[in-house]
Amino acid sequence: MSLRTRQKKDRSNRILEVARTRFQNEGYGSVTIESIAAEAEVSAVTVYNYYESKANLLLALVKESDVRLISQLEDLADNLPEDIQRAVAEFGRIMRKHAMTYLTKSTWREVLAASILEGGKQFGTTYRSLDQALIELMARIVQTYQGRGTLARNLEADMLANTLFQMQNIRFFLFISDENQSEEEANLQFHRDVAVIFADKFKPNLKEVK
The missing domain is CATH 1.10.10.60 (Homeodomain-like)
Structure with missing residues (x-):
């Protein structure tokens, strides 16, 4: 250099x-x-x-944050627990923990507002591409459990990954909108969400595993 x-x-x-x-x-x-x-x-x-603009400065901070976040989530994807519910709950916990380490709730609210107000501009498109990278990581986790035979293989991994990520996103929005909600409370709520998603209907058919 x-x-x-x-x-x-x-x-x-x-x-x-x-x-x-x-x-x-x-x-x-x-x-x-x-x-x-x-x-x-x-x-x-x-x-x-x-x-070019203050909004792009904010976007650059989000991009820098996501580079560090993805590194942590890749470590999770490489060392998954036996249970996918624990893995997805940990995915959400890592995201919230990292978010609060890097920026405050008030700043994240500005990020989300900008992603909506500038949805058709560089900020919005780049923000969505960063989210897509996280969804792809979630899909990798889903596929791993399908490969292990502990998650039904007839589920569309990309669709399930997107659903799980968007569910975690909703919890994150609620978390940053409430100054009084702790990470622990948000983690518990998301853990309950995950338990509902992975009901018996998502368990693999025994014939399919054989």
């Missing part, structure tokens, strides 16, 4: 870290590009050149 490229990356990382901290402490709406630039010791023009 050339010195110029390294310097550009360092500036970009510094801008992101300042933005993350200010969004957390002051609220997304109160923070300006100019204030981020001043603390990052760059010009506002530099911030605009790198990210």
Whole structure:
């Protein structure tokens, strides 16, 4: 990596870290590009050149968060427990734990609002592509249990994975919308959701396993 490229990356990382901290402490709406630039010791023009808008700064933080999150979920997919209910519940727990480690509830609310308001723009399309990567990881988990014969093989893995992910997303929306709800409470609710989904009708037929 050339010195110029390294310097550009360092500036970009510094801008992101300042933005993350200010969004957390002051609220997304109160923070300006100019204030981020001043603390990052760059010009506002530099911030605009790198990210174009405040919304794109927020999106860059989400992308950075998802890279770290996917690494954790891949570890889960490589070391799955015997029971798929435990695996799916752990998937949700990891997502909520990581989310709260990286951004506050108020900042995540801004992320979700932007994903809706800018649904047809870069923010919305990129946000959906990040979600799709997580759905594909869930599908990998589903397929593993189908391969083990502990989950019915006639289920469409992609469809089930999407359903499970969207169910976890609903719980996440409810979690971040309630400042008083703890991670523990959200985890318990999602665990109950998963137990309902994996009722007897989803168990494999004994003839199918043979």
